[in-house]
Amino acid sequence: METVRLSATTLGSLNLPGFCPGCFWIRLRYKGAFPFQIPMSGIFISIDSYIKKLIHTPLDQGDDWPAWLPALGDVKAYVPRLHSLWFSCEDKDSGIQLAGTPDDVLRLEDGAYHIVDYKTAKVTKAQGALFPQYEVQLNAYAYIAEHLTQKEPLAPVMALSLVYLEPQTDIASDALVDVVSGAGFRLQFNVVVKPVELHPNDMIPPLLSRARSIIDSKEPLEHIAGCQDERLLKQLLALVQG
Numbered sequence: 001m002e003t004v005r006l007s008a009t010t011l012g013s014l015n016l017p018g019f020c021p022g023c024f025w026i027r028l029r030y031k032g033a034f035p036f037q038i039p040m041s042g043i044f045i046s047i048d049s050y051i052k053k054l055i056h057t058p059l060d061q062g063d064d065w066p067a068w069l070p071a072l073g074d075v076k077a078y079v080p081r082l083h084s085l086w087f088s089c090e091d092k093d094s095g096i097q098l099a100g101t102p103d104d105v106l107r108l109e110d111g112a113y114h115i116v117d118y119k120t121a122k123v124t125k126a127q128g129a130l131f132p133q134y135e136v137q138l139n140a141y142a143y144i145a146e147h148l149t150q151k152e153p154l155a156p157v158m159a160l161s162l163v164y165l166e167p168q169t170d171i172a173s174d175a176l177v178d179v180v181s182g183a184g185f186r187l188q189f190n191v192v193v194k195p196v197e198l199h200p201n202d203m204i205p206p207l208l209s210r211a212r213s214i215i216d217s218k219e220p221l222e223h224i225a226g227c228q229d230e231r232l233l234k235q236l237l238a239l240v241q242g
Helices: 008-015 021-029 042-060 125-129 131-146 173-178 200-215 228-241
Strands: 004-007 075-078 088-091 096-099 104-108 113-119 157-167 189-196
Touching: 004 008, 004 200, 008 021, 008 096, 008 131, 008 200, 021 200, 042 075, 042 113, 088 131, 096 131, 096 200, 113 131, 125 131, 131 157, 131 189, 131 200
Parallel strands: 004 096, 113 157
Antiparallel strands: 075 104, 088 096, 104 113, 157 189
């Protein structure tokens, strides 16, 4: 059985209510996104990096957990240089190498770990619809952490959290003077922490098995009814074929 590399984010898509096996098969076969999809904006990557710097710098200097961020346990340190090149594990049953890059893996005073994913977004109904994917993604990180193949496992993982940093854009006109200066302006954020249920050993292996069954299909799978990506693909093919 050929080993297939799969990201935690991609695995999470199997848990979305509108999951389409046909689209999943195409993405894995052609190793990328659809040609009409827009990659994540660089500004969000910069903001994520900035947030981690704000959190990590006090810890590096031996200070306490940042006061502006709700407590996520008795944090002692964070795992540095997280990268999917080593943050991965191979599931022998499915032949899938599961990999990812968590936003933060925090080491607590008792030696346990708390895995965190930061979201620069407001907690809205649209974000709520993505929660099933985030739940798998974080549990996949926990599964990887406890089954690392290139380094010593980061175990036990005791908690998972989504940390939303909500841009505060509803500012009254008379309050703008507090955020605007001659050098520019400040964008303030409100922090919301949403715990995620921890159950990697129950959740992840069945999803890996399901992903493997789709990967092994020799023929394209059917799209779900009303799949928007299928419609766009057909339109793109019609343009190419004239």
